[in-house]
Amino acid sequence: xxxxxxxxxxxxxxxxxxxxxxxxxxxxxxxxxxxxxxxxxxxxxxxxxxxxxxxxxxxxxxxxxxxxxxxxxxxxxxxxxxxxxxxxxxxxxxxxxxxxxxxxxxxxxxxxxxxxxxxxxxxxxxxxxxxxxxxxxxxxxxxxxxxxxxxxxxxxxxxxxxxxxxxxxxxxxxxxxxxxxxxxxxxxxxxxxxxxxxxxxxxxxxxxxxxxxxxxxxxxxxxxxxxx
Numbered sequence: 001x002x003x004x005x006x007x008x009x010x011x012x013x014x015x016x017x018x019x020x021x022x023x024x025x026x027x028x029x030x031x032x033x034x035x036x037x038x039x040x041x042x043x044x045x046x047x048x049x050x051x052x053x054x055x056x057x058x059x060x061x062x063x064x065x066x067x068x069x070x071x072x073x074x075x076x077x078x079x080x081x082x083x084x085x086x087x088x089x090x091x092x093x094x095x096x097x098x099x100x101x102x103x104x105x106x107x108x109x110x111x112x113x114x115x116x117x118x119x120x121x122x123x124x125x126x127x128x129x130x131x132x133x134x135x136x137x138x139x140x141x142x143x144x145x146x147x148x149x150x151x152x153x154x155x156x157x158x159x160x161x162x163x164x165x166x167x168x169x170x171x172x173x174x175x176x177x178x179x180x181x182x183x184x185x186x187x188x189x190x191x192x193x194x195x196x197x198x199x200x201x202x203x204x205x206x207x208x209x210x211x212x213x214x215x216x217x218x219x220x221x222x223x224x225x226x227x228x
Contacts (some may be wrong), residue, residue, distance in 0.1 A: 003059035003191070004028055006083065007181035008048055010035065010043065010076035011068025011096040012159040014081055017046040022059040024192075025185055029053040035072060037162075043079060051083070058089035060194050062184040063220055064096035064175055066205040067121075067134070068159070073204045081202065092192060093124035093202035095130055099175035100157055103128040104182045110149060110156040112142070112170060114163060115207050124154075128183060134207060146170070 007018045007198045017031035031046035057142075063080035066073040076119035084091035088094070102109045115121045120142040137145060148167055149156060157173040158164050164172035188194040 005181045006055045007177040008076045009064040009177040009180050011064050011066045012174045014174040016177040019050045020181040052112050058087050059088050061091045063091040064180050067207045077202050080178045094180050096175045099179040104179050108154045109166040112158050
């Protein structure tokens with residue numbers, strides 16, 4: 001079969017794997033699954049099915065790098081790197097913010113979400129491309145932002161069910177592996193362009209540096225210096 005693009009998108013609660021024809025952009029395979037923090041156990045079945053469909057003949061592996069689930073994005077990148085090593089296909093990271101269905105046709109839209117620590121984020125996609133860095137807003141500023149977008153023809157998306165339920169203007173939607181593949185294909189439309197993609201490590205895209213705390217030391221009975 002003709003070479004294909006394998007795409008992985010695991011930044012959101014609903015993840016997906018897709019195989020897209022590198023010439024026609026036709027979807028050859030797609031699997032959408034709810035991850036619920038278990039990307040590492042859910043992803044390998046769809047990956048195997050996609051690879052079997054492509055007969056291991058891949059032109060490119062592309063993966064959504066977030067922002068989104070910390071573990072989900074890292075699992076997606078690790079799987080993409082592993083497939084690249086095994087098949088020899090070039091690997092590319094793409095913004096998950098540009099991976100909504102509207103991006104496939106160069107559409108414009110907004111994305112909002114809960115950035116934790118009492119903050120929210122907003123970003124704008126125009127003609128399929130992210131416009132600057134996402135804005136980080138407190139609750140009052142976020143409410144003002146949504147009010148300012150009232151009447152805007154561009155839809156407002158979120159992956160957060162609670163946020164979609166709380167704000168009438170916000171629609172629940174998920175980035176998709178098909179959109180990841182087609183966005184990459186629009187930027188690298190032929191084999192020569194895809195082969196010239198610079199080889200560089202793929203890094204997760206975070207709204208802010210990961211917040212990691214050190215585990216507290218626990219007393220060990222009988223260990224010298226331990227106070228019980």
